[in-house]
Amino acid sequence: MPFRAAGKYIVTLLLLLVLSVACSARAQKAVYGNGGPGPIKADHLTVELVSAGPDIAAGGTQTLGFVFTLEDKWHIYWKNAGFAGFPPSVDWSLPKGITADDLQFPQPTRLPFQGAVDYGYEDNVTYPFVVHAAPNAKPGKDGTIHLSGHLKWLVCREQCVPGTADLGIDLHLVPAGTAVAQQGTQVGPIANALKHIPEQPRQGFSAHAVSDGKHIALTFLTGTHETDAEFYPLDEQLLQDNADQPIDSLPDGARIYLTLLPNTPAPKQIHGVVELNEDESYQITADVAPGAVAMPAATDSAAHPQGASASSGAGEVTALTAMALAFAGGIILNLMPCVFPVLFLKALSLVQSSGEDRQRSRAHGLVYTAGIVASFWAIVAVLLALRSGGARFGWGFQLQSPGFVGVLALLLFFFALSLSGVFELGLSLTSAGDSLTRKQGYAGSFFTGVLATVVATPCVGPFMGVAIGYALSQPAIVTLLVFTALALGLALPYLALTFFPSLMRWLPKPGAWMETLKQITAIPLYFTVIWLVYLYGRLFGSGDPFSSVDQAAMLLVALLVLSIGAWILGRWPRSRAATITAVLFLAGAVALPFALRPTPQELAQHGQAAMQIGGGASSKWQPFTPAALDQARAGGKSVFVDFTAAWCLSCQVNEKLVLHTDEVQSALQKSNFVLMRADWTQYDPGITNALSAIGRSGVPTYVIYPGSTSAKPDVLPEVLTKSVVLAAIQKDAAK
Structure with a gap:
């Protein structure tokens, strides 16, 4: 039964997808320390857990801190790491009745890193935190409580090295109401860190901001004339961290000019730390209103220290040139290998409909174009929605989703089986005038436009890179116009043929050959399914060419060769030459997985090569x-x-x-x-x-x-x- 055969293929594909997930593995990192306070020597730093005092009272608190001492030029991170990295974090194992607050972060410094900026600390830093003891907290047999935590960090210089440590400390639990010494909050590393923790705004301190969609002018009023200030954002993926922050001094405060990341709309609020000097900083939240920002001209180029060179053309692109580039890129996209199989099928449908009246032919062209344009608009809507939520994605982002890739592979495999003749979807190209085909023809044209868009998204053809890069950094209306131009370029060749029937004279006449050609067209679609299964595995695994995922992809190649041989037998059952050819294909399909299986020596050498x-x-x-x-x-x-x-x-x-x-x-x-x-x-x-x-x-x-x-x-x-x-x-x- 055709449908039963299709079901077997789909079940096999699903099993291979499950296999690709099951074969993924996770690396384990070394853990320093054995639960003591330290100091512990790790890669490029030393870390220890210290307390401001030896005791904690029931119902009271004590201040502790993780003290990092770093090797020269190595740094560790603030709560917003900036361009790359992540801040330290700790997973606690605490006795009943004992809780620990989150780590506190002293005001950071800006650390240039690969043309961008990280926020963090060099030399040494202490992350203080407060421990609470409940009134009914109970000590151990020796009168102490033991605090144990699993600390994680990332330390960077030219390279970044993750690290973890198990650190612990004993505190004496004393009765409620007992005075507890906390001399460490007055002198030493904890005291120094507490001195530099950003404060809540004092009375009379206020902040507000305006944005023109590209920059933010942040004004803060302190009541005094400020001549120096620095802003550290708590919002990730919002500002260009490497951009200059020019400042206008005001009689009662200052104004800092900030640059938004491309593709990022202005937020309703901005959160961060304003540093006035080495010993004074405030954590602020400011409402952002739309308005003009007179950004000093001298800082515009500084905001893009790694901007595109003249060869990229990004600096000279305008909305009109981006639309022209996108339109040209869309036309060329029809010739890219990811689009051509779908376009070829549509060309065959033109041959079938060459005898239809001009009005119906044009309608097919318009509906096909509508399918492409609607699909591109849907992509733009998703991109803009993600952008408004703070995410940053690029062209082809949906193929970074295993779910999307899996569904697309199933769709194309289903379509290819139909083209091969395993079952029919009412797409026969030889049944001109068939009532069902006429009734569903417009839907088929629209769907073909959608499919052309789906398979086109992995490709970036000539002219497209600059145009799309520009579009994704502009307001929503410009983004929509550029992507619409790209969609129209992709639709143009077929649309032109439907509006100018004289061009169809170059196309061959309809005939029985079309059914054979339709079945042959399924072959590149099977190749596409193989590629999608390989991609699905890459999204879960390491991409090792000798991995089980790639062996599964090679097995699918063998299935493809087998299917070609079976089709030859079915197409020419009485031909001796066809039988010999089919046997050769079948033998090749059996031999292929064994011939390309890696040897143990190759597997051993692969880690180095x-x-x-x-x-x-x-x-x-x-x-x-x-x-x-x-x-x-x-x-x-x-x-x-x-x-x-x-x-x-x-x-x-x-x-x-x-x-x-x-x-x-x-x-x-x-x-x-x-x-x-x-x-x-x-x-x-x-x-x-x-x-x-x-x-x-x-x-x-x-x-x-x-x-x-x-x-x-x-x-x-x-x-x-x-x-x-x-x-x-x-x-x-x-x-």
């Missing part, structure tokens, strides 16, 4: 991190960064045909480039920020960062050729 590509041992791609990029450039080395993703077919084509060739690898090696791969298969805020810094929002993107940190990066085209890359390498060498 995973990132190596065709240029030899010195041509290794290392994972992209802002710290690694900063370290390489600080050492005077140019860096080639490949922003890529497993779901980006254009990325894979560029890598196979250009980046991984011996000629390009040899040129990169001779120029002493550091090669980095920024894998955006799963959402990564560091990669998203790096793309935003060069005016892009999707992949593929290729960037050459010169060895001098003051030089601007060079953004290459989305579609690479060897000559383009070699010319960019020579250009960098001439700087």
Whole structure:
């Protein structure tokens, strides 16, 4: 039965998807300490747990603190880490009747980090906190209570190292009402930290703000003339942390100018810390009203220290040029490998309908266009909703969702089985005039437009990178207009054929060949399903080419070869040549999983060779991190960064045909480039920020960062050729 066969295929696919999840593993980190107070020596720092006094009274409190002493130039984080990182946190194991407040954070400093800014501390810092004892708290046999916590942190310099420690301390529990010494709050590390904890605004202190959608002017009134101030945001992913903060002194306060991140609307409130001097800071919440902001012109360029180079064109883009680029990119998108199978099916439907009247043909074109435009509008709506919630995503973001990828794989597999003739969906191309086809034709055209949009989203064709990057950093109306232009460009070829029937003379005449061609068209859709299953596994696993996920994908390749052989047998059952061909396909399908299975030696060697590509041992791609990029450039080395993703077919084509060739690898090696791969298969805020810094929002993107940190990066085209890359390498060498 056709439907029963389809069900078997779908069940197999679901089992493979479950397998990809079950095979994922998590790495375990070393834990320092054995539950004592310390000090404990960890990577690049020492940490200990101290108390302001030895006792705590029932019904009373005591102040404690985690004291970090860091190696030179290493830093640890504030509660808002800034560009990257995370603050320390602790999981407590406390006796009954004992509770601990959250860690308190002294006022931080701004720490330049890969062209961006982190918020944190160098040299040493203490995170104080208060412990409470309930009136009915009971001590142990020795009259003490033991506090034990599992502390986690991240320490960074050119690289970042996570750490954990088990720390504990004993306090004597004394009767309620007993005076408890807390001399540590007067002198020592806890006292110094408490002195620098931001205060609540004093009487007479007020703050308010206005925003024009790109900047925020934060005014705070203290009653005195302020000449210096710094603002540290508590809201993550809101401000450009690396932007200057110019200040206007006022007779009774000051005004600080802040720059919003691209793609980020102005908030209704802004939360943060205003630092007036080293010993005075206040935690504030200010309402933000719409209004004009006279941002000093000198700071606009400073807000983008890693802005796109002239080659990217991002600096000169306007709304009209972005729409033109998007429109041209949409037209070219029809030729991309991720879109072509769907477009090919639609072209066959044109052949079928060539005898229909002009009005009906145009209606099909308009409905197909409506399906594309509506789909793009839906994507824009999701992007804007996510942006208003503070999230930052780029083009193709939905393919970072395992749920979306799984549903899409099932949809395309279902569609491909129908094209293969396993069952019919009323899509026969030879039944011209069939009443059911006529009744559902417009719905089919609309659905084809939707499907074209869905499979187009992994691709970034020529002109699209700059246009989309610009659109996602603009107000909602501009974003909508640019994406509408992109949708119209994608729909234009088919729409033009329906409005100008004379162009159809170049198309072949209808015939029985169309049913055969329809079945052949299912083959690229099966390839797409294989790719989606592989991508699904990458979203859960490490992407190791020898992982169980990739072996599952290879098994699907074997199933594809098997299905081709079976189709040949069914199509030409009495042909001896077809039988021989089918047997060869069947034998190849059986042999393929065994022939490509890795040997134990390959598995053992793979841990050292995973990132190596065709240029030899010195041509290794290392994972992209802002710290690694900063370290390489600080050492005077140019860096080639490949922003890529497993779901980006254009990325894979560029890598196979250009980046991984011996000629390009040899040129990169001779120029002493550091090669980095920024894998955006799963959402990564560091990669998203790096793309935003060069005016892009999707992949593929290729960037050459010169060895001098003051030089601007060079953004290459989305579609690479060897000559383009070699010319960019020579250009960098001439700087």
